[in-house]
Amino acid sequence: MVEIKNRVANLKMFIDGEWKESETLETRPVINPANGEVISYAPEGTAADARVAIFAARRAFEEGVWSGITAQERASYLFKIADKIDEYTDELTQLETMDNGKTLREAGFDVGDAAACFRYYAGLITKPDGYTYHVADPMQAMVVREPVGVCGLIVPWNYPLLMSVWKIAPALAAGNTIVFKPSEVTPVTPKRLFEIFEEVGLPKGVANMVMGAGPVVGHEIASHPEVDLISFTGGTKTGKHIMKTAADTMKKVSLELGGKSPNIIFADADFETAVDYALFGIFAGSGQVCSAGSRILVEESIYDKFVERFVERAKQIKVGSGNDPSTEMGPLVSKEHLEKVLHYIEVGKQEGATIACGGNRIVGNGLDNGYFVEPTVFVDVKQEMRIVQEEIFGPVVVIQKFKDEEEAVKLANGTVYGLAGGVFTNDGAKGLRVIKKLRSGITWVNSYHPTYNEAPWGGYKQSGIGRSLGTFGLEEFQEIKQININLQVEPIGWFSN
């Protein structure tokens, strides 16, 4: 543990290959959400710090120290990064738990996924990716993919390491240089990742990290004319702001935003399996998961039985410090977020919904200073209630009743979001029929939550624009160039003289 504590001391930003304080020397405390203790201080970066990073990334891009080397060479760096993540798995796992609060088990999965993501893009970038076209003679037309340039990458706090990697791995694989901003709430594992970049010898200026407030550092990245692309993951409100800001310089934009995802349980589903996944769908990550199944829709014939069993099991979830291996659900990430979630619980009560279990902050048993909330279940809800429509991003779920497929789909699609959705049924045709009607980018039949580096991740409607992961996730970081080669080089004779 001493070793781990040393690791978080003195967080710094990584700009142009050097570790730097903020130009003002100001810092902000980083808090362990399990006990409210300050674990470190992070530089409070400024717009000027961001500009230094942007110019370093621009210079590195123009010099071709990264875009100019072969895909094979870039891939070998990415493989080395993956190997280092594996080598430091225990340390990264503990840091992630300390920084974000998630359980060691959850953090361990994220670290494994992060290494796998680097390997996936290291492999993908060396594969054929162009097209040729049969156009009118004597022309040979083709398409090649090129890096976009300087990419601004802005991420949230719920998966501090993994959400960073989902952007950094494809951006670097494609030959871009980056200016990355972690969440001000969880800068610890991103900083450790950049130490790995230094260790494997990424050329100076290729990967830059600026810490600090969203409206300051994030805004500078989103608005600066030398940044060619913004890839953002975070709340829908922030995403809209970023899109507007980026419009002035016509940056490419990709947005992975919030959700209020439906999990539809039909009466013919395997009952215990459905209950099990529904619990996992909402309470994994303490509900702080973009794709959380925060609206459970249950066919009316099994509704009462489902609620009873779901509540029975929700009450048994062991909430505590993520560091304790027996903990099943950790704290919320910050005091501010705790207050937001508790506020939503009050809103639900005032709207007339019934709490079937939970509803309170957890104190006692050494949890007083942490940000713990009971697994909370609302029933007797109406579709127009705020707790049904708005993303709470905590361990709070609403369970609604539907009578048939048509009503299930109507309720499921009845929010501004469209990130994810699940359907539980033993009727394969019905499962696919319903899934095809969901206005959601990621769906599961008889499952909930798994993500795959190979498959695209992203939302419909106000849950975002563009896709992460898979070939789609790489293409977000590439320009497409059409090349036409005249095979008959002679005057065209269009004008007579």
Ligand SMILES: NC(=O)c1ccc[n+]([C@@H]2O[C@H](COP(=O)([O-])OP(=O)(O)OC[C@H]3O[C@@H](n4cnc5c(N)ncnc54)[C@H](O)[C@@H]3O)[C@@H](O)[C@H]2O)c1
């Ligand atoms: N769709 C997905 O894949 C996905 C994945 C993870 C999280 N999320 C979403 O993230 C949200 C939770 O994360 P959060 O609270 O950190 O989100 P947030 O929008 O508050 O912040 C996200 C990032 O944006 C920065 N930011 C804030 N204001 C900014 C501004 N004006 N300009 C530029 N940058 C700014 C923040 O500093 C942070 O780094 C939830 O809505 C969740 O659904 C979505």
Ligand SMILES: C[N+](C)(C)CC=O
């Ligand atoms: C995409 N995922 C599920 C890893 C993180 C969303 O919050």
